[in-house]
Amino acid sequence: MQYFHSVRLDEEKCLGCTNCIKRCPTQAIRVRDGKARIISNRCIDCGECIRVCPHHAKRAVTDPLSMMDDFRYKIALPAPTLYGQFNHLLDVDYVLTGLIDLGFDSVFEVSRAAELVSDYTRQLMRENKLKTPVISSACPAVVRLVKVRYPDLCGQVLPHLSPMQVAARLAKEEAIRQTGLAKEEIGCFFITPCPAKVTDIVSPIGISQSWVDGAFSIADIYKPLLEKMEQVKTPRPLSKSGIIGVSWANSGGESAALIREQYLAADGIENVITVLDQLEDERLTELDFIELNACPGGCVGGVLTVENPYVAKARIQRLRKYMPVSLNHVNGSVSPEILEWDGELEYTGGMQLSSDLVEAMRMMQEIDALEKMLPALDCGSCGAPSCRALAEDIVTGSGARLNDCIFILRKEASSLGVSLSDHPADRGRIHPTEEQNDDGKNAQ
Amino acid sequence: MSSSSVQPIVQLYEVPGNDFTRAGEASSKVKGILKKLGYDPDAIRRVSIAMYEGEINMVIHANGGIARVEIFPDRVEILLSDQGPGIADVEKAMEEGYSTAPDEVRALGFGAGMGLPNMKKCCDEFRIDTAIGKGTDVYMIIRVRGSKS
Structure with missing residues (x-):
């Protein structure tokens, strides 16, 4: 694969x-x-x-702005995080008008699609149609983490497309109707705060073919967009979303949109892992919704943004003040089926030692033995994140050797009469000492 | 490859009795090992829950103890052994909702009387050997579903 x-x-x-x-x-x-x-x-x-x-x-890797030229009709899909990047912004329409002036033929706010996802999730949860606690599928890094590490939780991930994909689909279908152009002539470009979304365009989760054609990073578009925004005198009334959609930019926004009490919102990848571990052990049964964002603060903390996440959050809070609650609902012009994944989330693994259990057990025993020879300092000098990881790399045959460990190497050198150091560690603190014979090789 | 040709992976853990914040560490480590092995997800889930509940029990009631885990290709055997007060009425202890946990532990959300019943539900074999004033051994086997017993 x-x-x-x-x-x-x-x-x-x-x-x-x-x-x-x-x-x-x-x-x-x-x-x-x-x-x-x-x-x-x-x-x-x-x-x-x-x-x-x-x-x-x-x-x-994101796409260059020149990619727009490949399409006859260009649609911008701004993530709500984009709105938090600008100082003194009181009206989203300045940003949206700026995008039009930058060369896009139309804009479709991702926050509109977020409101649809929220509405549909509320509906399904009310009808008890989802396995709880439901895990949000909005952050593609989290969904991929579940795919490689949490086989048991795959069935609990909300089986809905991300707002980005929903927005692209709706925008493209609308453009086809209005312009009569073919699907291929219309380009949908997501203005992205993070690399995980870019991956979700090339290999989308839940569908085989992405509706989004390209991704421009917020950092790349920031300057040209700001220049256009500064020239906007009367912004065009383009915004069609409210508090609920825009709040998705922050950790807790998607949960709050469900208007339920039993939820948890965690952000930052380490915190996300802690929560997933507990979920897996069925220790969070009192909750019915789990919102997880890999970046600190939520999407506003994405690595492709310009502004620090806390400032961006404060700005979005202010921006929300005069917004309606929500302007987008399913069952009206939008049928809920288009929000759904084609199939269930599939566990791909990637962390296990071998696809053969018995072989994996043998390897594990070998790794345990090797680990005992290593200094347990987890210094990373060998190129692996921990002594355990080095032992694993050696056993799984990924090209690592025992003397990638500088402490083992030093032992070997000193037994050949070469001094690499006169550090006291050479004289017995590091336990490979006892296990080595005169040849400097490790006795098994 | 025949599964009998491989030695079981044996892990020994000390469950500290005086540090409530460390309860659950051993089960979490075992879970990590089973995942690395690519073990059956359903079996991993049951091992994690049974062992976690057992660890909590040892911390609450018995001032800690030891956990010995043996991983075979078709099953995981767990022995939780403590030198605590013993269980006076095993039958009663197995009833859902029955608990002798002290109030301070309940305040943390534990002691709902579901520990032992949950453990039993997860296991294919479950045995308690207990003696008042001497301690308790809980012996559990969790088999990979679909493998021969």
Whole structure:
């Protein structure tokens, strides 16, 4: 199976330090030959490595604004997070008008689609048609995390398309009706706060073919858009969504839109993992909805944004003040079926040692034995995030060797009469000492 | 490959009795191992719940104890052993809603009297050996559904 990832490495900038390997929530990064490598089937495109890399060697692949030229009719799909990037903004229509002036033929706010998803979720939960606690499917990094790590929870993920996909579908169908153009001539572009959404365009969750054609990062569009916005004298009345839709930008917004009490909203990937672990153990049975966002603060904390998440949140709060509650509902012009996934979320795994259980057990025992030889410092110098991970890499044959560990290497060197250090650690604190014979090899 | 040709993976955990905040650590570690092995998800779920409840019981009632876990290709065997006060009336303890947990533990949301019944529900074999004043051993086997017993 081929995996597309938006998160990529810029080899020239990578110094091979250990920052990203230690922060990756799925242990998907190793440093090999002095450069970081992403293990494709484990990466969930959360963007933590982009956030943490001091050398800016990790980046998200988004589309260049010139991609608009490939289509006769261009539609902008702004994420509500976009509204939180601008100071002194009191009316969303300035942003939407600015997008039109930038060259888009129309805009379709993703917050409109968010209101539809909220409305439909409310309806299904009222009718007890969903397995509770329902896990939100809005954050694609979280959905991918469930796919690789939580087989039991796949059936609890809300089986609805993300507001981005719903918005693209509705916008495209509307444009086809209005212009008479073919589907291929109409381009839908998501203005994205994060790399996970970009991945969700190339390999969408829940459907086989994405309705979105491209993604422009908020960071890329910010400056040209701001210039257009500053020239807007009278904004066109384009906004068609309310508080409920716009609030999806913040952690807790999707939950609040359900108008129920028994919910939890967690943000930040480590917190998300804690909650998923507890959910898996059936320890959160008193809740009926779980909103999870990989980024701190929710989408406003995405790595492709310009403004810090707390400022963006405060601005959105102010912006909401004069908005209607919600302007979009299902069952009217929108039939709820278009919000649904084609099938259930499928567990793909990616963390297990082998597809053969007995083989996996043998490997585990080998890993346990190797781990005992390692210093348990989890320093990351070998290129793996922990001693345990190095042991796993050796056993799974991914090219790592025991003397990638600098402490083991030092032992080997000193037994050959080469001194790499006179640190006291050489004289017995690190336990491989006892297990080595005169050849400097490890006695088994 | 025949499943008898592999040694079980044996894990031993000390469940601390004096630190309530660490209750659940052992079951979480076992869950991590089973996932790495690609173990049957339903069995993982049942092991996690049974062991978690057992750990909590040991912390609340018995000032901790030890957990010994053996992972076979077709089953997981768990022994939870403590030197606590023992269970006076096992039959009663197995009733849903019956609890002898102290108020301070209930204040944290535990002690609903569902621990032992939940554990039993998760297991294919479940046995309690207990002696007043000496301690309790809970022995559990969780089989992978569809594998031969």
